[in-house]
Amino acid sequence: MRRSLSLSCLLPLFLACAKPDADDGGDALEGATTQDESDGPDGGGDGDGEGSQDGDGDSSGDSSGDGDGDGDGDGDGDEGEGDGDDGPKFDLGTPDDVPAPELVPVKELPMLESITFYERTGGATPDPFTFTVDGAELTVRLDDPLANANHDIDGASGEFYDVYYSDEDGQFQLDGSYLTISGTFAQALPAGGGLNLAEISLNFSDQTVEYGNYVASFVALGDNAAPENVERAIDGDLQTHTTMGNTVGQMERLRVTLGFDSTSGPPK
Numbered sequence: 001m002r003r004s005l006s007l008s009c010l011l012p013l014f015l016a017c018a019k020p021d022a023d024d025g026g027d028a029l030e031g032a033t034t035q036d037e038s039d040g041p042d043g044g045g046d047g048d049g050e051g052s053q054d055g056d057g058d059s060s061g062d063s064s065g066d067g068d069g070d071g072d073g074d075g076d077g078d079e080g081e082g083d084g085d086d087g088p089k090f091d092l093g094t095p096d097d098v099p100a101p102e103l104v105p106v107k108e109l110p111m112l113e114s115i116t117f118y119e120r121t122g123g124a125t126p127d128p129f130t131f132t133v134d135g136a137e138l139t140v141r142l143d144d145p146l147a148n149a150n151h152d153i154d155g156a157s158g159e160f161y162d163v164y165y166s167d168e169d170g171q172f173q174l175d176g177s178y179l180t181i182s183g184t185f186a187q188a189l190p191a192g193g194g195l196n197l198a199e200i201s202l203n204f205s206d207q208t209v210e211y212g213n214y215v216a217s218f219v220a221l222g223d224n225a226a227p228e229n230v231e232r233a234i235d236g237d238l239q240t241h242t243t244m245g246n247t248v249g250q251m252e253r254l255r256v257t258l259g260f261d262s263t264s265g266p267p268k
Contacts, residue, residue, distance in 0.1 A: 103177040104177055104263045106179060107134065107138070107139075107175070109262060112204055114133065115138065115163075115202055116131075117131075117153060117200050118197065118199045119155060119161065119181075119196060119197055120196040120241040126198040137152040146183060146184050155196075161181055161183035162182050163181050166179065166257055168216040168217060168264070169216075177259070178263070179200050179258055180255060181256055182255040182256075183253055184254070186246065186248060188246050193244060196242060197242045197244075198238045198240065199211050202262070211234065212258030213266070214234060215231060215256065216258060216264070218230050219253065219254055222245035222248060224245055226242075226243040226245075229242055229243055230256065234258060
């Protein structure tokens, strides 16, 4: 009877000692940091220790719920470290926003003395036709029709040319940044095409020259034209030339208009 009474008294006491504290909210082992979860002597853990505010098992002090313990957010760029979406942004513009280079009138180039048009009409080399900067040839566009008594350059039979300062479309412009050669040629096939321009050179007083760097515009006409060769007028080779055709039955002139790096900038 005495032994039975002793057990009866001890049993409630044992149960009371084993019962977890009601404020712990978990079993007796939860919240304990094991050796495997410890980072070392600095006391940092892997985010599984006690003290999480959101109940997801992350480290103490992490208020964002991302498990990194630093409160910096979840790495989506909203706060602190992330994908950089909130970094400084620079509007570099579009090609249409970039201002065009400032145009310089050809005849106002410093040290420019003369301009040479190399036109090929047979022979082993092209013929150079050189005009002064302020001469009557370049500062006036001749009226139509071009003829024996009305031209700046003549070539084969029925081939006459006019040269002048212009805009990029070949329209006469005294302070233009482009040079144009336009003309007529009265021979169709089987004759070869006319307006055989090798190069246009700007001749400076220091003996340097500058060739055109791009074809701004052109007009090719007739059955003996080869417009695909127009780039030969800017290849720097005096042994190549354009073939712009003929004006038989046409009201328009053949034409080549060139730009220069020093006056109209890089190719457009």
